[in-house]
Amino acid sequence: MRLGLYGGSFDPVHYGHLLLAECCRETLRLDELWLIPAAVPPHKQARTLAPAKHRLEMLELALGGHEQIKVSRVEIDRGSVSYTVDTLAAVQSVHPGATLFLLMGADSLRDLPTWREPRRICELSIPAVVCRGGTTPPDFSVLAPLVSAERLAIIRSAQVQMPLVELSSTDLRERAAAGCSLRFRTPRAVEKYIETHRLYLKQS
Numbered sequence: 046m047r048l049g050l051y052g053g054s055f056d057p058v059h060y061g062h063l064l065l066a067e068c069c070r071e072t073l074r075l076d077e078l079w080l081i082p083a084a085v086p087p088h089k090q091a092r093t094l095a096p097a098k099h100r101l102e103m104l105e106l107a108l109g110g111h112e113q114i115k116v117s118r119v120e121i122d123r124g125s126v127s128y129t130v131d132t133l134a135a136v137q138s139v140h141p142g143a144t145l146f147l148l149m150g151a152d153s154l155r156d157l158p159t160w161r162e163p164r165r166i167c168e169l170s171i172p173a174v175v176c177r178g179g180t181t182p183p184d185f186s187v188l189a190p191l192v193s194a195e196r197l198a199i200i201r202s203a204q205v206q207m208p209l210v211e212l213s214s215t216d217l218r219e220r221a222a223a224g225c226s227l228r229f230r231t232p233r234a235v236e237k238y239i240e241t242h243r244l245y246l247k248q249s
Contacts, residue, residue: 048142049078050136052120052129052168053213054086056094057239058107059231061212065175066114068207070149073173078148079117079136080104083127087161094246098123106234108207130162131168145170146203152178152184174204180209 049069055062062080070078082100104116119135120127124205133145149157149169154174157163164173167188172214174183185201212230220227222245225237239245 046077046140047073047075047147048136048143049073049075049120049173050081050117050132051078051148051150051206052081052083052127052132052217053227055080055082055096055100055237056214057100057103057217057231057244059212059214060229062212062230064210065148065207069146069175069205070113073146073203075113078114078116080108080146081117081120081132082247084120085126087126087128097240099238099244103235103238106190106238107232109232109234111146121190128161130160132171133166133242137169147171148172148173148175148205150175150177151180154183154185155187156188167192167196167200171203172200173205174200175205175207176224177207178209210242218245224249 051066053062066080068079070077082097083105084097095204096226101116101118101121108114108116120132123131123135130146133147136145137143147166149172151174154208157166157172157201160166176183183204186240188197188200217230227239
């Protein structure tokens with residue numbers, strides 16, 4: 046089984062997230078790809094996220110029953126700070142024979158050596174770096190001290206190309222707070238969910 050893991054806040058999910066997931070599913074020939082919303086992202090502990098139930102529901106609405114791309118509650122159910130190495134270990138314990146691909150952008154690749162147990166992350170999974178059109182190629186040399194030359198070659202071969210999509214969850218939250226349209230930035234079902242539950246509105 047080739048299993049892709051894509052973690053993030055997804056606060057809220059947008060078309061950039063979904064296109065990245067589909068490009069990785071296709072390019073890496075994944076049997077399944079899991080979107081894994083974080084309980085508490087290590088690098089965003091100071092920011093209050095929308096409640097987990099809302100982020101999970103928006104992801105389910107966005108995927109619309111996709112047979113191979115699914116939502117995983119592994120970090121939400123575990124609670125506390127969501128460290129990638131813990132998630133990989135948990136997934137491997139359930140799917141010991143699976144080849145795990147950890148989806149990330151070039152910025153995350155650059156920071157990977159500073160994450161908790163980066164060497165073990167590279168043992169448990171193959172970091173699959175997504176290259177967005179028009180951006181600087183990823184620098185894999187940052188992983189040289191952590192993995193063998195053979196492992197690094199495998200990681201290099203797992204690059205995924207996708208179009209440059211200028212969307213961000215931060216922008217969607219700001220637009221929602223200002224009462225601006227989210228149309229064509231996120232699926233219509235997610236847009237209506239945000240509107241119905243009055244998510245991201247500034248507290249008076």
